[in-house]
Amino acid sequence: MLSxxxxxxxxxxxxxLKGINLEIKPGEVxxxxxxxxxxxxxxxxxxxxxxxxxxxxxxxxxxxxxxxDLSPEARAKEGIFLGFQYPIEIxxxxxxxxxxxxxxxxxxxxxxxxxxxxxxxxxxxDKKNLVEIDSKLTNRSVNEGFSGGxxxxxxxxxxxxxxPKLAVLDETDSGLDIDALRVVANGVNxxxxxxxxxxxxxxxxxxxxYIVPDVVHVLFDxxxxxxxxxxxxxxxxxxxxxxxxxxxxx
Amino acid sequence: xxxxTINNDFADLFEQGKSxxxxxxxxxxNTKREEAVEYFKKLGVPTLANENYKYTNLVPAFDHPYTxxxxxxxxxxxxxxxxxxxxxxxxxxxxxxxxxxYYNQNRELDIPKGVIVCSLQEAAEKHSEIxxxxxxxxxKPNEEGLVALNTALAKDGVFIYVPKNIxxxxxxxxxxxxxxxxxxxxxxRNLVVIEENAQAKLxxxxxxLTHNKYLSNTVSExxxxxxxxxxxxxxxxxxxNATVLNSxxxxxxxxxxxxxxxxxxxxxxxxxxxxxxxxGEHCENHTYGMYLMDRQQHVDNFTFADHAKPNCVSNEHFxxxxxxxxxxxxTGKIHVRRDAQKTEAYQSNNxxxxxxxxxxxxxxxxxxxADDVKCSHGATVGQMDDDALFYLRxxxxxxxxxxxxxxxxFAHEIIEKIRVDALKDRIDELVEKRLRGEISKCNTCAIAxxx
Numbered sequence: 001m002l003s004x005x006x007x008x009x010x011x012x013x014x015x016x017l018k019g020i021n022l023e024i025k026p027g028e029v030x031x032x033x034x035x036x037x038x039x040x041x042x043x044x045x046x047x048x049x050x051x052x053x054x055x056x057x058x059x060x061x062x063x064x065x066x067x068x069d070l071s072p073e074a075r076a077k078e079g080i081f082l083g084f085q086y087p088i089e090i091x092x093x094x095x096x097x098x099x100x101x102x103x104x105x106x107x108x109x110x111x112x113x114x115x116x117x118x119x120x121x122x123x124x125x126d127k128k129n130l131v132e133i134d135s136k137l138t139n140r141s142v143n144e145g146f147s148g149g150x151x152x153x154x155x156x157x158x159x160x161x162x163x164p165k166l167a168v169l170d171e172t173d174s175g176l177d178i179d180a181l182r183v184v185a186n187g188v189n190x191x192x193x194x195x196x197x198x199x200x201x202x203x204x205x206x207x208x209x210y211i212v213p214d215v216v217h218v219l220f221d222x223x224x225x226x227x228x229x230x231x232x233x234x235x236x237x238x239x240x241x242x243x244x245x246x247x248x249x250x
Numbered sequence: 251x252x253x254x255t256i257n258n259d260f261a262d263l264f265e266q267g268k269s270x271x272x273x274x275x276x277x278x279x280n281t282k283r284e285e286a287v288e289y290f291k292k293l294g295v296p297t298l299a300n301e302n303y304k305y306t307n308l309v310p311a312f313d314h315p316y317t318x319x320x321x322x323x324x325x326x327x328x329x330x331x332x333x334x335x336x337x338x339x340x341x342x343x344x345x346x347x348x349x350x351x352y353y354n355q356n357r358e359l360d361i362p363k364g365v366i367v368c369s370l371q372e373a374a375e376k377h378s379e380i381x382x383x384x385x386x387x388x389x390k391p392n393e394e395g396l397v398a399l400n401t402a403l404a405k406d407g408v409f410i411y412v413p414k415n416i417x418x419x420x421x422x423x424x425x426x427x428x429x430x431x432x433x434x435x436x437x438x439r440n441l442v443v444i445e446e447n448a449q450a451k452l453x454x455x456x457x458x459l460t461h462n463k464y465l466s467n468t469v470s471e472x473x474x475x476x477x478x479x480x481x482x483x484x485x486x487x488x489x490x491n492a493t494v495l496n497s498x499x500x501x502x503x504x505x506x507x508x509x510x511x512x513x514x515x516x517x518x519x520x521x522x523x524x525x526x527x528x529x530g531e532h533c534e535n536h537t538y539g540m541y542l543m544d545r546q547q548h549v550d551n552f553t554f555a556d557h558a559k560p561n562c563v564s565n566e567h568f569x570x571x572x573x574x575x576x577x578x579x580x581t582g583k584i585h586v587r588r589d590a591q592k593t594e595a596y597q598s599n600n601x602x603x604x605x606x607x608x609x610x611x612x613x614x615x616x617x618x619x620a621d622d623v624k625c626s627h628g629a630t631v632g633q634m635d636d637d638a639l640f641y642l643r644x645x646x647x648x649x650x651x652x653x654x655x656x657x658x659x660f661a662h663e664i665i666e667k668i669r670v671d672a673l674k675d676r677i678d679e680l681v682e683k684r685l686r687g688e689i690s691k692c693n694t695c696a697i698a699x700x701x
Contacts, residue, residue, distance in 0.1 A: 048644050076646035088641040092659025101655065102645040109646070141659075142641075158645060 001026050001197050002166055007058035009046045016042040018222030019058070024166070027194045031208055031233060032201045034219035035241045040201045041085055043219070044170040048082035049075050063165065076102075077109040079165030081158075083172050087151040090142040095154070098142050099124065099161050106162060127160040131187035149180035156187035163191070168199045173207040185210030205237035218244055251313045257294040261287075263318065264402055270320040275405055276374035282386040286401035293395035305579035305611045306521050306550040311493040316435035316465055318403065322351050325429075329353050333427055333459070340672040342423035342453065343367065349428055350438030350466065351406045365418055366411040370439055373409035380411055384443050388471040388499035394523065396495050400469040404439035407468075412448040414475075421451040421481075421670055428466065428492070429459040440470040444478045446503075451481040451670060456488055464492040471499050474506040476530065481669055482510040485677075488517040490545065497523040504530030504559075511668055512551070513677060514541040515684055520549040528555070528562040528590070539568040540664040542684050543576035543608075550579040555597075557590040560620075566597040569664050571657055571685070572608035582627060583615040590620050597627040602634065602660050657685050 007020040016039045024030055034040050046053050047060065049072035060067040067075060090098070103123070104114040115123065128138060133153045143151050152172055159167055169188070173181055188198060188211050200211055208216075208230065216233050218226040220241070225248055226232065236244075264271070264287045272280045295312050296303040325348050333346070343361055346353040352369030359367055366377060373381050391398040408424050426438060444450055458464060474480045486494055494517050502508055514520050526535055541549040555564045570578050582597045601610045614627035634656055642652035661681050668674040 050640055071649070072640060072643040073646050073648050073652075076644055082644050084641065084644075088635075088637050090638050090641065090656070090659060092662045093642075093655050098642070098645070098647075098655070101647050101651065102642075105646045105648060105651075162645065 001063060003061045005059050007043075007046070007060060008056045009042060009053045010056055011042070011053050015056070016053070016222055017046065020219075020222070020224060022217070022224060024197050024199065026165075026197055028215065029192070029198045029200065029211060029213045031213035031216045031230075032199060032219050032224075033203065033205075033216060033233065033236055036203070038219045039222045040219050041170055044082055044085075044168045044199075044201055047075075047080060047168055048072055073105070076162070076164075077106055081162055081164035081167045083152075083155040083159060083167060083169035085171040085174065087143050087146075087155055089144045089146070091144045093142050095138045095140060095142050096124070099158065102158075103161055123161065127157060130190055131156045131160050132183050133157045148175040149177060152176055152180065152184050153187075156184050160187065160191055164196065166197050166199070167191075168201065170201045171203065172200070173202055173204060181207065182210060205233045208233045220244060220248070253295060253297055253309050256309070256312050257290075260399065260402075261291055264290075267320050271403065271405065273321065274371060276371075276378065276381070278378065278382050278385065279374050279404070282391075283402055283404070286391040286398045289391045290395060290398035290402050293398050295399070296395045302552055302581065305577070306519070306548065308495075308521070311465055311519055314433060314463060314465070316463070317430070317432040318435050318437070319349060319351070320403075320405070322354070322406065323349070325353060325355075328355065329427060330355065330357060333425070333457070340423075340670075340676060342421045343418075345408060345422065345424045347408060347424060347426040347438065349430060349434060350426060350436035350468070352408060359422075360420055361418055361422075362416050364413040364416055366409065367422060368409050370407045370409045370441060371405060373411075373441065377409070377411065380443055381409070381441065384471060384473050385441055386471075388473065388501045388525075388527065389469050389497065390499070394497065396467055396523070397469055397497055400437055400439060400467050400497070403437040403467075404469070405437070407439040407441070409440070410442045410450070410452065412444045412450045414445040415447045416445075417448065418450040421453055421673070423453040423455065425455040425457060426466070426468075427457050427459050428462075428464045428488070430462050430464075431460065433463040435465040435467070438466065438468040440468070442470065442472040444472070444474045444480045446475040447477040448475070449479040451483075453483045453485065453670075453673065455485045456494060458488045458492050461489070461491070464488070465495070466493070467495045469497045469499070473501045474503065474508055476503045477505045478503075479507045480509075482508070483668060483670070483673060484510070484512045484522075486512070486514040486517055486520055487680075490518045490547065492517055493519045495521050497525075499525045499527075501527045501529050502533040502535060502562075505532045506530065507534045509536040509667070509669060510538065511664065512539040513664075514539070514543070514549045515680060516542075516547070517549070518547060520547075522549075522551045524551070524553040526555050526564065528557045528559050528564070531559050531561045533559075533562040535562070535564040536667065537564065537566040538664050538667045540661055541568075541570040541578060542661065542681065543570065543578055544573040546575045548577045552581045552583075554583040554585070555595055557584070557586040557593045557595060560589060560591045560593065562590070563594040564596070567664065568599045569601070569661060570599075570610065571602045571604065571661060572610060573604040575605075575607045577609045579610070580612040580629070581615060582613070583617075584625060584627075585617045586620050586623050586625065588619040591622045593620060593623040593625070595623070595625045599629045600660075601629075601631045602657065603631060604634070604657075654682075654685055658682060661685070
């Protein structure tokens with residue numbers, strides 16, 4: 001589904017990603033862990049097409065297409081979803097209008113007619129139930145005045161609405177209490193199937209108790225330095241990241 | 251032409267046109283007229299040297315051989331047929347003006363008994379007691395050249411009177427149609443009197459129906475008595491060859507509640523003077539405004555909240571979206587007088603600049619002579635928020651559409667303050683069209699003037 005080869009990216013001339021290699025197959029859940037500043041969020045932003053970052057080398061192929069050639073909106077319509085670490089508040093744009101526009105742009109891309117108002121509202125209702133998000137939130141402007149947990153739930157709700165092939169969830173667990181974490185993880189698990197894939201970017205192992213990964217990668221100083229099964233996450237939780245640094249030095 | 255020549259031309263016009271100006275006007279109006287002529291000779295048309303007009307040069311707008319109608323010009327055809335307001339479901343009492351004059355074939359209105367809606371000329375004669383109590387009392391011809399000019403030339407406009415305890419449910423919509431085969435200067439003078447505990451909503455619309463160059467110099471005086479509730483919506487939507495000079499003077503008595511919203515959607519040059527005098531305790535006032543300017547359009551909003559009595563609250567918010575070479579100015583003057591303790595006066599002005607060349611000059615001006623007050627002011631000038639733009643795009647929304655959504659959201663904060671739902675929906679629609687670069691005019695008007 002996704003193939004990243006020797007990806008280098010920089011911001012303001014400073015190289016952050018220094019040769020990432022990553023293969024993700026349909027149905028897989030990958031966790032990317034690593035210390036602060038390793039480049040985890042940069043990787044997520046580059047995949048979503050944030051123009052702040054300049055890709056200097058390498059390639060990213062998503063479903064046989066050169067992803068780096070596409071605009072952020074085209075990537076989204078191809079099926080990539082970025083769950084933001086810090087979802088943006090947009091006063092004055094209603095969640096309903098935002099989602100209606102987004103869903104219909106996706107439909108147009110697939111050659112489908114826009115949804116009728118009633119069908120759209122039904123879709124909203126179904127997905128709201130699925131991810132346990134309150135109507136009070138979806139009736140408001142996008143993320144305006146939401147708590148950290150509410151913003152993260154809203155990300156999962158949007159993901160449910162757009163049904164991506166590949167979801168990249170950037171630190172979705174940061175700042176979440178245990179109840180919100182369960183709701184968010186449940187949402188992700190319910191949306192999971194054999195066709196779609198998930199990349200969970202996290203600093204801590206706790207989220208991975210709820211979203212169980214097939215593969216765990218350690219990102220360090222702009223490179224993936226270790227890849228293993230889910231037991232790696234536990235090891236990292238126990239021992240921290242220092243032993244990886246030491247291993248690298250050897 | 252120099253400003254002196256322009257001012258002298260007006261002085262000549264007062265002189266030579268004296269008998270025509272006085273004809274059909276009440277004695278009271280003519281007395282005010284004579285005073286105003288003298289004030290105008292001193293003040294003249296405001297120039298850049300006037301601090302309040304620092305960012306708006308009126309000389310080019312005045313430097314043109316306009317026709318000035320000193321008497322009612324018979325309207326050819328039926329305006330009711332020629333023009334209809336296509337605001338869907340906006341059920342209003344429709345009053346038409348022709349080049350600032352009250353149209354003599356306006357249809358009958360659905361208004362409660364005792365409410366008067368008529369021409370200013372008629373009011374000056376038939377309702378002289380009310381008229382003379384208020385006319386010329388709130389506007390300041392001795393301070394402001396445009397008001398002096400208006401008062402010197404004023405012959406007609408709309409007069410609205412809502413008696414004590416009466417609620418006018420249906421908004422009164424006054425549409426001034428500029429329709430001439432010659433370039434024209436229009437002088438419209440309005441008087442609105444809302445008596446104690448009465449309520450009314452008024453919508454002023456301006457439309458240009460022909461391509462000609464227009465200069466409108468309008469003055470409205472509005473008195474809102476004790477416990478009365480009054481809304482004023484001003485919709486400015488003219489063509490690029492039109493200059494709109496619009497001065498509104500509102501006086502609020504105790505416990506009154508006033509909301510105004512001035513929406514400048516289109517026009518060559520627009521200058522709004524908006525004065526509110528708080529002349530009783532516990533008044534509430536909301537002054538809103540929005541301007542969407544592109545090409546070489548210019549808008550200048552000058553507002554003055556004069557807190558003369560204690561315990562009043564004023565809340566002012568203007569927002570603008572500027573593109574291309576458009577220029578705008580905002581001045582928010584607040585004066586809290588010495589005895590006006592416990593005043594709360596808030597003000598903000600936010601601007602979104604979409605191009606390198608768009609310019610906004612924004613200036614708060616607070617004079618606070620009382621010591622127990624809450625006042626705040628703030629101004630922002632910014633570009634589109636890149637993070638928000640990326641967030642929308644990351645969900646699959648096309649960049650242009652995402653920009654549109656953000657601009658619309660920005661403007662909507664002002665539109666949502668409109669307390670007439672049908673009007674709010676219509677403005678939403680117009681603003682969306684405007685931001686999409688489509689025509690912003692109501693359909694009938696766009697067809698008629700082909701702009």
